Amino acid sequence: MESPYISSYEQWIRSQESDLRDLTTAAAEATSDVELQGRVDRSLRLYEEYAARRRALAAADGPTFFCPPWCSAFENAVLWMGGCRPTLAIRLLYSLSGLDLEARLDDFLRGLVHAPRGGLMALSARQINLVNELHCRTLREEDRLSARLATLHEDVADAPLLPLVIKDVRTSASAPGSPSAGGGGNAAAAAAADGGRGWSGEEAAAAAMESYAGRLAGLVEEGDRLRVATVRALTTEILRPQQAVELLVAAKQLHLTVHDWGRRRDLHRVSV
Template sequence: MASSSDQVQFREYYQNWMIEQQQLLEELLQVHNQNPNDEQDLFCIIEKLIKHFQDYTNRRAQHAVNEPSSVFLPTWCTSTENSYLWFGGCRPSLLIQLVYTLCGSQLESQLTENLQEVRTDNIGGLSADQLSLVSELQCRTTTEEERLSTNMVSLQENIADCPLTRLANNNSVDSDAESHIGQVKQALDSHSKDLSSMLIDSDKLRMNTLKELIGIFTPLQAVEFLIAGKKLHLCMHQWGQLRDHIPNMEEHDREGM
């Protein structure tokens, strides 16, 4: 089981990681606005961002070995963020949904501006081949999501199965306390090990989905996608902090309408 110091250390790590997220967003915007045709600069910032995410998942996997439950419902995230988590992070298919949303909004914007030709260098100009690859990736990703979700259902149902149910029913003052505690610890440790394994698998799916999407895009399209993803992530965190610290935020919102 993770100690309180482990929890504090990872919380501090996550807070620093979020600060770095903001810095990376600024770098992405700078490259996008100043050097959109410089593929070397685009590739460099893309690789930097992927490495940043990979480092985070590696560090989180190490933390999850001792206490996976703390990663599934992290105290370092806001309650709003936690309500949308899937295996401790974003659902991988959300990345693909973001692609479709960006395509639609950019295409609509270009048509509204009465452009004679739709731009093909941004994410709104994905080719038919690119969209086909995104669709294929979506099918594979949702299949893997369903597999992991099914495994989680089985793991949750195991709570009502042996040995935990037997141990709960045999929990009495007359039982051998030391032996009983040892058996409970063994059962819960086995459950935690399964949770940790599922978390690692879900992080692999998130990372693989991101990398495959990046591989489908042109460098400029990839940067635009990463900018949108970073903005969404940071805003959800900021909005969650507001809701956590302003109990009547919904009432304030309605009053301001």
């Protein structure tokens, strides 16, 4: 039976491919902003529905999302909280608007240069200011979540895992036939490791691992929430409908192409 994690992702890829075709058609044929905005709203609903499915799956196994088997090695190397960085959407917008816009953004905001013209999406001065504000807010949120993940990494060397490791080592050392058999202190270590619950070593270890898994699941959920919020702010609060459609088309093309290239790279490396 196929893993629900893999089947959920494959369903997401198929929906992305279908949505890309619809958005591309809308960008070329839509006759009104209302029609284009409807396509944007539908695309955002798909994103939110996928985030809800991920939230349920992450609650059962958060660590899987930090090195997912449904992604290529290349994709896994650039994951952030189980997905892309929220600011990637903003970087993509900068690139579509003019390759040098981000590098010269400070000068533009001080009025030293004019907004670039002729890019895929020519942004107004007001839009650029709003994008810059969103970028700064999103970076702060990314840093906050990254700091929490770093703390979680460091906590592996502390309670509740470390006392369990010490208990396991001492238990192995005191087993019959062990050179260290007969040593004391195991009862105290066991009590410290499981909080006095009287669990077996395996039960205490499983509970400790699940506590970390739950915290990782929470980070995936918060990362998804920030990803959705960033794309929603760009496409419904800052960009015009035509611009929003163009950004979504580019984002989906980037995602699907990198996913395909990553899979091909993995297959090539296996066959070599």
